[in-house]
Amino acid sequence: MIATYLSGSRLRATLAVAAVAAGFIALDHFLARTELAELKREARQEYRTGLELLAAGRARDAAPHLGRAHSLARDSREYQLAFAEALEGAGRSDMAERNIRQALERDSNDGEANLAMARLSARASKRDDANAFYHRAVYGTWRKDSAMERRAVRLELADFLAKQHLKEELLAEVLRLQPDAESDPIFAGRVASLLLAAGSPSRAISAYREILRFHPEDPSTWRGLAEAELQVGDFRRAQIAFSKVIRFAPNDSIAQHRLEFVATLSEMDPTPRRLSSDEKYRRSQALLAAVRERIAACAGVNPSPTDPNSSTGNAGRALLAARHKDFKNEDAEAILGEAENLWAAKPAGCPAQRDNDPVPVLMAKISNE
């Protein structure tokens, strides 16, 4: 039936239609390929221009270029995230978030998109969101060099946690980073400083010492070690470490000041084992007086040591009693105990933070012991 129908003019018409269709298929294929190539080229050009402007800190100028790159190549996650970064830099966080969310809708496990969202949330002070997105970024999918990317993200997360003073979570992340520190001294230094920020100075000390085994003249490592020793209360070692810093970096004025501070601490510290009883007692008294002075300054009064209702009443009686007794080590301990109690009972925020104030450092050491 078809053969009968398709004869003569109809056959010619059918062949003509087939030829036209074939011609247009070829034409459309060529045009589509050309269009795609041109669009990709244009998008890449706009992307490069946008990145240069972004790197130069001109986010507002970069945004239109990156936006155009994104609109020309919608399937490029890279362009979209760069556009989001430019939008955020240009103060359009809503639109930035929208773009990142679109990327996440396409692939919720995408490491880069989660990282972008984490950074956005961190800057917007959305702590819980940032934390969640950082973790998703760490365990998400990364296209190239995923181990390095994950490490970098975990490091960034650790920095974030350090700023938020989330010490426990920070320590958990830093411990996961430690195995990677063995082969990279700079990375190891970062890890060690993060251990310190996480409130684990003993681990930090071990880490710093490990670095110094291979890089004994690195002043930054010695500095880190010095601070760690200071945190654990070993002022002598801290002093040695700061001296090393000055030796390898003579122009480091901060280290100089810290060395002087540590020297002051060493002179005031009543806890060293080989200290004589007299010296221990003297130092304890001085420390107690310093504690009283700090607390009184917070209260705005200068309470009499005989005032039975004052917070210093018991310490004052102990002091008086000590004048009438022979000096003993135990008395020094008692004075230190009183100082500790006073310090523990002080109002919150008292005393006000002061750089290089030896009293808080000493009291922290005494409390830890």
Next chain:
Amino acid sequence: MIGNSTLVGPDRSGNIPNNREDQITLALSFVIGAIVGLVVVAFILLTGRLAARMYPAGGAAARRVLVPVAGALVTGFLLVRFFPEARGSGIPQTKFALFLRDGYISLRTVLGKFLCCSASLASGIALGREGPSVQIGAGIASILARAFNLSPANVRNLVPVGCAAALAAAFNTPIAAVLFSLEEIMGDLHATVLGSVVISSATSWMVLHLFLGDEPLFHVPAYHLVNPSEFLVYAALGVVGGFGSVAFVKLLLVVRIWFRKLPRWTLWMQPAVGGLTVGLFGWFMPEVLGVGYDYVERVLGGDLVLRSVFILAVLKIVATAVCYSSGNAGGIFGPSLFIGAMLGGCVGGVAHLWFPSSTADAGAYALVGMGTAFAGIVRTPLTSVIMIFEMTRDYSIIVPLMISNLISFFVSSKLQPQPIYEALAHQEGVVLPSMGDREQLGKLQVRDLMQPISVEADTPVDNVIGNLGNDGPATLPVVSGGKLLGVVTRFDLSACTPGQFVRDAIPSDVPIVTVYGDQALSLALEKMGANGVDALPVVSRSDGREWLGTITLSQALRGFGLEHQ
């Protein structure tokens, strides 16, 4: 059943043979969808890439003036010299072909439309590509139907099939394409060609996706209603959109009348006026050039400042009106969306400025504004809603879209009762069938029973008066050279003096009541009754004075199986 054909009765063996032409029509629906899809894809790619080369972003400002003018001059010459049928947007021309010429669109028209519109749009003329695509699609369907020797009825039936295929590919909106073909082209949502229209639309859409992927026309953020009070703002947008639509339509029609009064020898140069207008605007604001979908997407994303959006809305209204009226090849669909997006962006921008916590971003209003202007200008509210949804794939804003569309449609209908395509047809001297007429198309029509009864104007009265009312009607059309001069009755003739001619008997103060051949017989009877006559002249829709025949009362009644006594 596809088309208007009926099934043949069973043969002796009890088998029912299918109607061959219906099968061919069905098969052609797929072929038309595929071919039209391929052609429209080529059209889209060519216009886009050429435009990027003709006036690249960041290029010299002078180029933005010279290129549209040069392009308009070239296309103006081509249109006048070689492709006169390719002028205009394509929608009215498609309807002319469908209702006046049994669906005939020539290959030359299709080629001319393709070439001239490609050149026009690539030059930056502020018109759209969708209207021309519709005419190209309709033309391809007409050519294929005639090539396969289909009946005139099926040739007509395949024209909207081609239109749907074209729009599905041009806008990437297969559902809206079907609705538009039925709502606007055919004027009948229950048309028997629904199946073919759906097939071609789907096929064309698949072809588009094969080559250009699955991206929607516009990428928009997921907007949603922020506060119920936003409905008031969307209602206000409907009013603004309605007024904006009316302003655009009236400006276009007025400017077009002015251009039509110019001497005929200026016809090929007239498009250059449109080119110059858009070029001068484009000097300062390049966004006005071309279709401008990039900027529509930016305003949908809330990425253009309020001042720019307002200026663009005004400039585009003027530029498109002048470009179209001056005779450039191109459509108004795309510019309608642009104008609507900008108007919506203005309203939304102001609302968001005053009530930031109770309103969505300006982009949401731009999205609704697109549909609002489309509904107000093209007057297809249902198509408009579905089209915006398909373009953006954002369903969350659909209720505000419906409300705003309806208000815009209402405002526009009140201030500009005649829809734009009908008004444009009237300017051409063509009366297209109304919605009521189209609904009657399947029923008994005047042309089926009209007869060649008339009297020549130069016939002596004495020769006629004796024969009037004996066997024929008492009312006679008076013609001269095939042109209807008037209608005379026995009373009119008897009032004449001997020696006078029939033309002298035509009453000058009585309006001539006529009917068209494709109108229903029942309408002819109604008119006869209303005017107290027993015959009506039948005239052409494209020339109201061209006499085609006469329908008498007796013939009309016979059509209904009655005898006139």
